[in-house]
Amino acid sequence: MQDYQKQRATVLQILEDHQSMPGNLLPILHGIQDTLGYIHPSAIADIASALQLSKAEVHGVVTFYHYFRQTPPGQHTIRICRAESCQSMNSKGLEAHAKQTLGIDFHETTADGRFSLEPVYCLGNCACSPAMTIDDEVHGRVSSEKFDQLIASKGAE
Amino acid sequence: MTRLFISRDSTALSLGAEHVVTAFQTQAAALGQEIEIVRNGSRGLFWLEPLVEVETAEGRVAYGPVNPSDVSDLLAAGLLEGKQHPLFLGNIEELAYFKDQNRLTFARVGLTDPVDIDDYLAHDGYRGLHNALKLQAADIVKQVTDSGLRGRGGAAFPTGIKWNTVLNAPAEQKYIVCNADEGDSGTFSDRMIMEGDPFVLIEGMTIAGLAVGATQGYIYLRIEYPHAKIALNQAIEAAYARGYLGENIQNSGKTFHLEVRSGAGAYICGEETSLLESLEGKRGLVRFKPPLPAIVGLFGKPTIVNNVISLASVPIILDKGGEYYRDYGMGRSRGTLPIQIAGNIKHPGLFEAAFGITLREILYTYGGGSASGRPIRAVQVGGPLGAYVHEGQFDTPLDYEAFAAMQAVLGHGGIVVHDDTSNMADMARYAMEFCVEESCGKCTPCRIGSTRGVEVIDKIVNNIEKDKNTVLLRDLCNTMTFGSLCAMGGMTPFPVLSALNHFPEDFGLSKDKA
Numbered sequence: 001m002q003d004y005q006k007q008r009a010t011v012l013q014i015l016e017d018h019q020s021m022p023g024n025l026l027p028i029l030h031g032i033q034d035t036l037g038y039i040h041p042s043a044i045a046d047i048a049s050a051l052q053l054s055k056a057e058v059h060g061v062v063t064f065y066h067y068f069r070q071t072p073p074g075q076h077t078i079r080i081c082r083a084e085s086c087q088s089m090n091s092k093g094l095e096a097h098a099k100q101t102l103g104i105d106f107h108e109t110t111a112d113g114r115f116s117l118e119p120v121y122c123l124g125n126c127a128c129s130p131a132m133t134i135d136d137e138v139h140g141r142v143s144s145e146k147f148d149q150l151i152a153s154k155g156a157e
Numbered sequence: 158m159t160r161l162f163i164s165r166d167s168t169a170l171s172l173g174a175e176h177v178v179t180a181f182q183t184q185a186a187a188l189g190q191e192i193e194i195v196r197n198g199s200r201g202l203f204w205l206e207p208l209v210e211v212e213t214a215e216g217r218v219a220y221g222p223v224n225p226s227d228v229s230d231l232l233a234a235g236l237l238e239g240k241q242h243p244l245f246l247g248n249i250e251e252l253a254y255f256k257d258q259n260r261l262t263f264a265r266v267g268l269t270d271p272v273d274i275d276d277y278l279a280h281d282g283y284r285g286l287h288n289a290l291k292l293q294a295a296d297i298v299k300q301v302t303d304s305g306l307r308g309r310g311g312a313a314f315p316t317g318i319k320w321n322t323v324l325n326a327p328a329e330q331k332y333i334v335c336n337a338d339e340g341d342s343g344t345f346s347d348r349m350i351m352e353g354d355p356f357v358l359i360e361g362m363t364i365a366g367l368a369v370g371a372t373q374g375y376i377y378l379r380i381e382y383p384h385a386k387i388a389l390n391q392a393i394e395a396a397y398a399r400g401y402l403g404e405n406i407q408n409s410g411k412t413f414h415l416e417v418r419s420g421a422g423a424y425i426c427g428e429e430t431s432l433l434e435s436l437e438g439k440r441g442l443v444r445f446k447p448p449l450p451a452i453v454g455l456f457g458k459p460t461i462v463n464n465v466i467s468l469a470s471v472p473i474i475l476d477k478g479g480e481y482y483r484d485y486g487m488g489r490s491r492g493t494l495p496i497q498i499a500g501n502i503k504h505p506g507l508f509e510a511a512f513g514i515t516l517r518e519i520l521y522t523y524g525g526g527s528a529s530g531r532p533i534r535a536v537q538v539g540g541p542l543g544a545y546v547h548e549g550q551f552d553t554p555l556d557y558e559a560f561a562a563m564q565a566v567l568g569h570g571g572i573v574v575h576d577d578t579s580n581m582a583d584m585a586r587y588a589m590e591f592c593v594e595e596s597c598g599k600c601t602p603c604r605i606g607s608t609r610g611v612e613v614i615d616k617i618v619n620n621i622e623k624d625k626n627t628v629l630l631r632d633l634c635n636t637m638t639f640g641s642l643c644a645m646g647g648m649t650p651f652p653v654l655s656a657l658n659h660f661p662e663d664f665g666l667s668k669d670k671a
Contacts, residue, residue: 022456023418025438030380030419051438064440067380067422083342083591084537084584085573088500089528121424121591123381124345125171126499126573127203127506136383140171 004042010035011043015050025051025061029068038069074109074116076154078102079133082119085126089141094130095119097144101151114155158191159237162210162217165271166199166352167384168345173225174207180228181209190237198353200249200267201507210249213239219249254504254523259485259493262470263346263509266353272391274399277356283401285475289364290409297368298324301471303479305491310336310427310464311539311568312644313490313557319461322451323369326459331371333362333413334436334455334462337378337385338420338427341540343571346495347465349507351378351385354469355392359415361468363402364475365461366413374415375455377432380422389417424541424595428643429462431597442599443643464569466495487513490556490567500536500573501527510555517551519572531576535660537584539568541591542648544655545581566651581660586614588652596645603646606637610653617664627666630657 014031018024028047032039039062048055062068080095102110102117109116125131128140134150142150163169163178178194185192199206205221209231218239220231227244234242249255249267260266269276277283289297302317323331335358339347350358362374378386393415396402404412418436420426426435430444433455454460470492474482483491490512496519498505503525520526520533527533535545544565546553553559560567575584592607610633616626634650641647657664661671 023436023438026421026435027418029421057439060440061438065421065423067420081342084541084587085343085500087584087587088573088575088579120381120422121595122340122342122344123167124339124348125168126343126345126497126571127168128171128206129500131171133381138167138171138384140168 004040007036007040007043008046011040011046012050015047019050025053025058026065029062033068037073038071041070075114076134077116077118079118079120079123081121081123081125081129081131083122083126085122086130089129091130094132094142094144094147098132098147101148115151158193160212161192161194162197162212163194163207164199164267164353165196165384165388166206167348167382168203169199169206169208170384172206172222176225177207177209177223177228180225181232184228184232185237188232190232192237195270197269198266198271199349199507200255201263201349202249202252202254202504203506204504205246205249208249209236211236211239215239216248219246220244221246254506254508257523258509259511260509261473261482261485261493262350262357262466263354263495263507264473265357266349269354271353271355271388272395274356274392274395274401277354281476282356282472283360285472286360286364286401287407288475289367290407290411294324294368294370297364297475300474300479301368304474304482305479305486305489306467306470306474306482307490307557308464309466309470309494309569311341311566313567316463316467319451319463320365320368322449323371323459323461326452328459330373330456330458331369332455332458332460333365333369333371333374334433334460335362335374335376335465335468336427336429336432336462337376337382337465338432339382339465339569340379340424340427341542341569341571343499343537343573344497344540344569345499346497346507346570348382348385349495350465350469351382352388355385355389356396357469357472358389358465359392359396359402361471362415363406363413364471365463365468367411369459369461371461372412372414374413375436376415376417377420377426377436378417379420386417386419393417423597424591425597425645428645431643432462433460440597442597443645445642466569485511487511487554487556488558490558494555494567494570496555497569497571498524498574499571501529501533501576502574503528512556513554515552515554516546516572519555520551520574524574527574527576529576529578531578533574534577534579535575535581535656537573537575537652538571539566540571541588542566542644542651543568543571544651545584545659546655547659564651564655566648580663581656582614582618582663585653585656585664586611586618588649588656589614592645592649600640600642600646602637602640603642603649606633606641606646607649609633610637610649614653614664617666620665623666627657627664627671
């Protein structure tokens with residue numbers, strides 16, 4: 001709750017900016033997550049009251065969509081594609097390598113807070129499988145070695 | 158000043174195109190050579206990306222695939238004059254992979270600067286809209302109907318009929334919604350259009366607005382496509398600035414507004430009614446039909462929901478006429494299909510061809526066989542809800558009806574290739590698992606059937622009452638097919654049953670027991 005107090009002004013500003021937009025709930029949630037990294041569970045009451053929805057309705061939307069998160073992400077978010085095209089090029093091997101290297105499972109964040117790992121179902125980079133993203137950067141034909149290089153380059157930042 | 162073209166397409170970027178750009182900029186500057194780098198879309202020959210094209214007196218010549226470490230060597234060899242080098246490819250449009258295509262929808266992708274409206278206009282852009290502005294609404298719809306265009310998202314519903322329904326639905330407000338939630342594995346044609354020629358989509362949506370009397374459009378774009386969002390927003394801004402969007406379009410008195418909205422990682426939102434719920438700010442639960450979205454759509458108003466490629470095919474139809482487009486293709490599949498060749502394939506890419514080309518031609522003549530060099534065992538056509546097709550079916554022409562006749566789907570034209578190391582029982586299990594993950598949960602066959610499906614496949618593979626569970630799996634698939642509310646649960650049985658029927662050995666079953 002304490003940390004939400006620091007975020008609250010930002011959330012209220014985003015709510016105000018989207019006041020007159022039709023179908024504004026997803027744009028609001030994106031706005032909050034883009035700015036703050038996640039949607040704090042305490043933000044739900046403010047969103048609900050601004051949009052004249054019940055808290056249950058807002059909570060329902062936040063939890064329906066895989067992309068929205070309610071806990072702070074690591075410094076970098078890695079998304080590894082699990083879909084068929086990547087599987088045909090051994091994405092399962094990449095997945096296992098990533099989990100082992102980072103020491104975490106999907107939906108977890110490393111203890112040092114550097115990396116979060118998420119599954120994703122298709123990045124549209126199927127011509128160069130297996131694919132993954134680090135934040136907004138897309139990478140194709142990702143071997144275990146390439147994964148290690150990418151992680152190292154982020155670690156050095 | 159020499160002009161170079163290096164793609165801003167996501168796949169090119171994923172292979173390091175940005176680093177190649179930086180290398181050219183710094184090294185050309187160090188040599189005192191003036192260059193301008195145009196960030197074009199991709200030509201779609203992805204094994205050659207990052208591709209560098211150079212404008213010379215003899216036309217554009219290409220080099221690829223270029224690594225940043227090749228740049229100094231290329232400059233020394235005379236790349237800026239189009240001279241020879243081991244990576245020299247000549248005119249990319251002369252390669253069979255490109256030359257043998259019928260590029261109608263993708264005519265400009267890779268050729269032009271995607272966000273430069275003057276470049277778009279110089280390459281036949283907005284000719285369709287200018288024609289449409291001279292026509293009555295019903296005549297625009299007629300052109301689309303005459304073209305034989307069917308929904309390229311996968312369902313293949315005749316676009317003209319959908320438009321006509323919206324045209325004839327009386328309402329003060331109507332909407333055009335573009336379904337850009339391209340979630341199927343093995344598909345990327347929507348992304349390539351949005352990144353490589355966003356104006357063609359904007360023009361198509363504007364024409365749709367004129368055709369049915371809609372003044373507001375939304376592009377529902379999946380969050381996994383950040384580069385497409387940037388390109389679309391740049392193009393929309395340019396279109397507004399030049400009077401191609403907004404009030405009084407090209408002094409016609411007509412209005413059309415357009416906005417990009419982001420999805421949030423839910424596959425089901427590619428289903429049109431779920432997409433509309435999401436646009437309204439709700440959970441992406443599938444709606445009952447009827448009423449059709451054409452009658453009761455976004456915010457309860459008559460709405461056209463069309464796929465990116467359907468809408469991006471409209472400008473050329475209005476430019477050259479419905480008959481021009483209809484003259485391509487076979488049977489009831491008219492025009493062209495941007496085929497996406499992906500997975501374990503040597504020459505992956507985008508291949509736009511008239512319907513009728515066979516899978517074998519795609520896989521071997523153009524695709525060059527598997528990337529691993531091993532035999533191609535199965536291909537999944539039409540995304541995660543499409544059937545696995547085996548070697549004996551590779552001579553089937555790409556045609557909606559021919560695929561339906563063999564219990565398969567053409568869908569959005571994505572082809573994912575698997576070599577003989579893929580275990581098809583694993584792929585069948587994955588299809589059910591994906592349905593568990595992505596089901597909206599509204600109907601029971603999909604929500605619970607998919608979980609039971611994973612369990613039953615596990616039992617078959619682990620030799621637990623094998624015969625009985627095989628019968629049960631087929632029965633479950635029947636329930637999902639006929640009892641699900643939408644294609645998510647209704648079509649998950651396609652990959653499952655095709656894997657079981659064509660590759661029973663992977664389930665530990667003999668042919669007669671499967």
